[in-house]
Amino acid sequence: MSATIARKRISESTIHRLSLYYRTLSLLEKENYETVSSKELAKREKLTPAQVRKDLSFFGSFGTRGLGYNVNELKLKIESILGIDREWRVALIGVGNIGSALVSYKEFARQGFHIIKLFDNDQRKIGSNHKGIVVSDIKDLEKEVKEANISMVILAVPATVSQYIVDDVVKAGVTAILNFAPVNLRVPPFVHLRNENMSMELEYLSFAMVNNHAPKKPK
Template identity: 45%
Template sequence: MGREKKIKEKKIPQAAIIRLPIYLRYLNELAQEGINVISSNELAELAGSNGPQLRKDLSYLGEFGTRGVGYDVERLAHYISSFMGLNKEQSVAIIGAGKLGTALCRYKGFAEKGFKICVIFDDDPNKIGKNIDDLLIEDIKNLEKELKEKNVEICIMAVPASQAQNIADKLVLYGINAILNFAPISLKVPENVVTRQIDLSVELQILSFFKVLAQ
């Protein structure tokens, strides 16, 4: 049975999906420390979750534990990776070579997780042709050509809000169907395109609200 079919049939809750990468992160750390087996309670504690939640989440993928013992760290990590399509390197483009785009471009964490930043774009003639470490800043006019050539699968948008929808439309037109958007705007995209939004100010606003309650 294909992965997609299985997912659609079993209907794994979205809330469970977005916790899987967190579990995976700690499983990989445990593996590096040479730990072979871990209980749901221990792993959940690391991941900021709880035992029953974690067991439920994993139960949607299948049966991976051993009763009375726990989960085989490597086996589980491997399965989550392949389930989420993370067992191969993926090419990522960054749109916008401003401060944020540049910082993201240099972020080491992406490569560690198999995301290769293979091209960065800008429309500023002063930036185009310059380097960010080893990477040349490309003219956004060459967007289509570069995306195709470099086989880009995911785009990160770090552009001003005023340009974001326009650029997103182009990305969609050129066949991109996964966008991580840092511009403070709700992108409108077709159903077959997925976006995730990181709005830095919104995060502070949410904190601002909850911190008063938590007191």
């Protein structure tokens, strides 16, 4: 009935792959597939069928032997595992280049991440309206985060100030932070911090080109 609680520690890669499965299941659903096999799912993600089955097996057994997985059912299961079967109330801090792009990024909302508050420290931005949300003064962070019942923060502020801001965010009681600045932030052990480093993948590409790394591991 409720989500299976994973006891064994689940690897980061497994979780990332669940995200991929979820996306593909949504697509399959739109394409009116009733069921899907680990083989088909694997093919779409360029993985092995065993990998797919093992990933899912950490959380239960959702398939039918001989048939595969019911697309809609599995999608719902993964939604519940990932915790995206609910509405997350998210604040975005830093309405610059990246920040404003993220406000309009529909993919977030589609997965249940709703940006409902914007903050900045720039007087010219405070009070302005982005996609129906008025930018608040970062000084009111703690108060407004609490009032709006925010549980996640996306940080899109310049690297130079991000440690100060993250300290404030933590003070405001937020325990999940997605950071876009290219810096290593310090947070207390009970706070979940993830970094989105957009240069990293470009650097990987450049490494691969220069070193003639095989683009994909051979099937």
